[in-house]
Structure formats: structure tokens, C-alpha cells
Amino acid sequence: MPVTGSRRTLFRAAALALALSALVLTETAYAAKPVGSGKGANTEQSAGNDGKGIYAAARIQYSGSVAKGGGRGNVTSTDVNWTPPPCWYAPYLGAKDFKKEMSKHIDSQLNAPGMGGTAGAALGEAKRHYEDGYGWTDTPGYKDYNVENDGKGMFWAGVENPDEPDYLKRTSCTDLPFWVENGDAPPPQYEEAISPEILAALAYQHMQLPDTKVTLAPEANTKVNLPTWAWLDKAVFDEVQATAALNVPGFNIQATTTARPVSLKLEPGTKDAETYPASGECVLNADDSIGEPYVKGKADETPPCGIRYLRSSGDGTYKLRATITWDIAWTGTGGAGGDLPNGTFGNEQAVTVQEIQAVNR
Structure with a gap:
């Protein structure tokens, strides 16, 4: 009826x-214990079987670089x-x-x-x-x-x-x-x-991106009006993947979400500063690194990625925030796939800015 x-x-x-x-x-x-490196914990969640039979309460399994604890x-x-x-x-x-x-x-x-x-x-x-x-x-x-x-x-x-x-x-x-x-x-x-698309979105939600600590030169203590170089090596900054899967009798699907770094945004932590480039956004180089390592003799040159502080931090520090933008896409069962919104994740690091001391003779 x-x-x-x-x-x-x-x-x-x-x-x-x-x-x-x-x-x-x-x-x-x-259920599983995390393993892995600074690119996030590699964690899995097992399908449930709580005594109601082999078909009982199927759960999504996550693996790859996903948030510790689920x-x-x-x-x-x-x-x-x-x-x-x-x-x-x-x-x-x-x-x-x-x-x-x-x-x-x-x-x-x-x-x-x-x-x-x-x-x-x-x-x-x-x-x-x-x-x-x-x-x-x-x-x-x-x-x-x-x-x-x-x-x-x-x-x-x-x-x-x-x-x-x-x-x-x-x-x-x-x-x-x-x-x-x-x-x-x-x-x-x-x-x-x-569906694979839903699994991809869930993998995105659970994805754990690596900390964003840029290399600076000078490293921690810089001087007023002295260009501070900033860079990220490809070796410490690479793509991240997270997979979500559902496997039960007669129904098996999965999706892998992949995040690839595309740019670095620098925020000096004070309005009394200039960024290089002016937008503060440093894009990927051809070798997938960002910025350029400082070498001796370039102290007075303009860095391709960096900051120039215009005022001392006094007895404290400025909180430099470095945020990476990640291009995120997914692939899944049956050849499905597509793009997901770009993602960001950033960290703060303390920078001490000192006045240049002049010596009178």
C-alpha cells in the first residue's frame, strides 16, 4: 500500500x-594507536563488530595523515x-x-x-x-x-x-x-x-597538516630595518594524504584526499613592518620550495620572501604567523574524483627585533 x-x-x-x-x-x-611523523598521526579506525553479527554497525576507516584520536x-x-x-x-x-x-x-x-x-x-x-x-x-x-x-x-x-x-x-x-x-x-x-565524495569530505575534515615553521635568517633575533629572509625547503614541506574507506560485504568504497602546498603567507605580528613581496604571500618555486635560503653576503639585498621590521619589539617579541595554503583534491572508487576547497593551516613563532646599536668614538 x-x-x-x-x-x-x-x-x-x-x-x-x-x-x-x-x-x-x-x-x-x-581504536588504533597513532604512528607517523610531523605530518600528522597515521591512524586507523576499525569497522565495528559489537556482537550483533558480521554485518553489525559498519564503521568508516581512516588512514594516512589524520588527526590523532579521530x-x-x-x-x-x-x-x-x-x-x-x-x-x-x-x-x-x-x-x-x-x-x-x-x-x-x-x-x-x-x-x-x-x-x-x-x-x-x-x-x-x-x-x-x-x-x-x-x-x-x-x-x-x-x-x-x-x-x-x-x-x-x-x-x-x-x-x-x-x-x-x-x-x-x-x-x-x-x-x-x-x-x-x-x-x-x-x-x-x-x-x-x-559515497566516495562524502568519504573524501570526511577525509578532508580529519586531515592533519604539518606544522608551518619557516626558516629565518637572522634566525630569532633580527634588527630594525634589516631584511629578514624566510624560506621553506621542499624536504620539510610536501603533500599530505588522508584516506577514508567503508568495507562491508557487498559494498566497498574509499576516497583519498590529497593536499599539496601552493603558497606561504607571512603576517609579521605588527603593523610596523614590511613584507616581501608586499602582499606577504610567497608562491611555490619551480623546485616546490618557497623563498630562498639566505647566504652570506646578501644581508643588504631584498629577499624574495621575507620581512623587514621597522620598530624594535622592546622587551618582548613579535608573533610572526606563517600560514600555508594547500590545494586539495580527491580520488575515489570507480575513478571518481574532483577538487575540494583550498585549505590553510598556520603557526606562530616568536621574533625578537632589536635596535641597531651605534658606537660613538
């Missing part, structure tokens, strides 16, 4: 009620309107395990004190949907939780992005769990279904 309009709204209400009893998934913390990485998008997905639909349980969990949740909610009205009606509709084949035009219902097809596919459910601060966005994947056959794509109406 098809369901449209207000009926489908009831189904969404049922999904929200069930989410309150923890049916809708939330990602767990990372939190948000340090990359900041240059596009203020871009955000990672707040939630998505992903494989949850096989039919038999799903029947066990879903029927338990529905019955406990229906039997809860005070359950009635719209929420009670919605839960009753959900029970009919999974037990009696009650559905709507583009989403058929199921007989006995589709257990006759156990092992041939999985029920998919909403997953919240734990790093999304807006709770309402995080819980916006409110459709009831739906069945997907092994090897099939999710139905097209589920635009938030997990």
Missing part, C-alpha cells in the same frame, strides 16, 4: 523516536560556506540482526508509559512497514524484516557526524532504515547515502 505526504511524515517521526533509543548510529572513537583535523577551508557532511546513510545490519534490534526498539517504545498520539501512531506505522510490507510509492515495505534475504544485502541507517557542532544538522538523516542488495547502489532518493 503506497504512503505519501502526511504518512511519510509519520515515518520520519518514527525514525526520530527510534533515534532517541540509539537506533541511529554515532561513530565510535578511533577528531577534526587542523585544516581550515578557504571557502567559508563549505562544511563536511553532518550525517549520512551507511550499512547498518543484516536482516536477522536488524529484526532483532528494530523489533526490540519499536516494542519498547510502543510500551513506554505515555506513548501515544502522533509518536505512537508513527511507531505503529513503522512496525507495519517492516513486518507487513506497508510502504510508499518509491520505498516498498518489508515482510518479516526481509529475513528471507539475510546475507544478500543490508539495512542502511542514518549516521551522525560526531564532529558536527550543530545538533540539528547532525540529526537530519531521519529516514527509516532501508534495504540495499549487495552490489547495488542505494536508492537515488537518499542523497546523503555514503
